[in-house]
Amino acid sequence: MDFTFTEDQLMFREAISRFLMTEAAPETLREIWETADGRCPELRSQMATQGLTALSVPEDNGGLGMGDIAWSLMTQELGYYGIPDSLADTAYVGAGLFSALNDSVVGKGDYLTKICDGELRLAIGHESSPLVADAHLAEVLLLQHGDEVHLVPSEQISDVVNPSIDSSRRLSQVNWQATPETCIASGEAGEKIWNETLNRGALSVAGQLLGLAQRMLDLTVDYSVQRKQFGKEIGSFQAVKHHLADVAGKIEIAKPVLYRAACSLENNHPLSDIHVSQARNFCSEAAALAARHGIQIHGAMGYTWEVDLQMFMKRSWALNNTWGDNIFHKARVQDYVLNSDVDLAPSKTFEEA
Template identity: 65%
Template sequence: MDFTFSDDQLTFREAISRFLMTEAAPEMLREIWETDVGRSPDLRNKIAAQGLTALSVPDAFGGLGMDDVAWSLMTQELGYYAIPDSLADTAYLACGLIVGLDGRVAERGEWLRGIADGSLRVAIGHPVNPWVADAAHADLLLLANGDDVHAVARAQVDVQVHRSIDASRRLAQVSWQPHAATRVAQGEAGRLLWAQTVSRGALSVAGQLLGLAQRMLDLSVDYAAQRKQFGKPIGSFQAVKHHLADVATQLEFAKPVLYRAAYALAQGEQNAHVWVSQARLACCEASWLAARHAIQVHGAMGYTWEVDLQMFMKRAWALDNAWGDRALHKTRVAAHVLSGAPLGPGHTFED
């Protein structure tokens, strides 16, 4: 399979990177982290002005109609710059779920237009996540009750805030009562929508983890070139080179797995969820290796507030169990790989 991106896709990624490089510098992130809400309306408005909230919204509702492959690039940039915003949850996951709703849902068009222009912030609650990200700041919550999908206004839910190791992750436990009036999908249609949403959530996390891993590697390379011991940059020492090379290798192995998963989702392949789980595991391993080696390169100071590394490292740790932990995704991959395979002592020597 050809994983080469088109010129338009590469230009799109470069434009996003240039924008976020200016608007989300580490010193700006620290300021946002220290606010009570942990969000910047100004940054959100600038993101919307760039059209990033409209990426997945269909053309008919004022969007760009881009698919999962585009988001596999976008989420890497969101991770690389550790954006303190629920952009992916609203503009990717919630948008995909709303697009899949029956056209007879009266508010469907209004919601999509609100996502496109950046005026609507949506949080998603599903049992795969213990807590709901950005529930306290959402205008609308899409919540699961069995296979049913419920669209609930913020005023109709009770939110209990939980702290995260990542100060920019605003998590909450949501209490609510399902009603027929809030149900927008049910039965098999609801089950399929939630299955697609969980896969997109896992793909979104995988892309962010890959971006975070790349940023931690870049920070480590820069630090290793500047920090000196015995009169030499520590980057010249073989042990440090090996650490950084291991991370770079892991990243290169994870990228095609992520893109294959994005392609499978975009094409609606039957086993797309398996590709997504494989990507989730590969990108998670890359981020953990990057964090571990980055801390070793930086020394104990890597944990401190003054060092940029701690922001990206904490985000990687916080996302580790988002949209399914490793056990869930390993189980999905194992079930696919081992389905129908002859197992047990009686089959040990069979071809």
């Protein structure tokens, strides 16, 4: 029983956090928002230089060979700094999907190497969402068709952009035809890959939501110390303190739930589905409360375009229903607890009940 991260994992997170603090400041993100594509190739290549895109690519393909546990720290940083979807979807979820493919799939190794080097623009279309994030720039798309996994070059699709309230998100409706040529997995194997991909996507969102919650809390603590009313900092009032303490509580309790889910997914625990959804629910609650109390404590300033809170708040609202919406993840946990006959004894926390 060891519920701790290795020094390597912790140091890597620290390095990425320091890098993003300077290179992905809110002003930079706002500039990227204004571009036509909404993406910044320089930032992507800098992140590749930092090793972020290599994190879970197998060592044989030039990567670092880490897994979900390491990503559970990194996705929090991506959330904290509001990094757009394509990085996590490509380097984490996409790398996981490619790694799970049969070695006979043509180009598997090349794609993994390109992910590792930060050179692949990838989009993943899962049936949990009618829209595909970052399809507009993708050179290839991994698309679900029932239990089939299709690897589709961008030339074979047409996309219709659907703008989101979160300017970081670039969503498209993708029109395409499933053909035998594009099918790279199907049947039981395909189903397993999609289920694992959904779990990995949900865990990626969970980590980002937790990072976003922490960012909104930090911004709000800062604001409550600067803003004065009745002659003193509003952060000295007990009603404000209790709002913020409750947000801190939601964040702290979500962390071990997220880490356990990552450990389960990495080790193919039979209850991975439940653990991932539980993590998603806890992180989602933390982000929702951080947004609610964040805007309340910011007052009217929180409702403006100018103050940065909106960037993280809107992102948390949008992510909250991606890679399985709230209803899906709540229902998965409820179904397990309410409709099974497992004995949920205290000794069963880490076991298959």
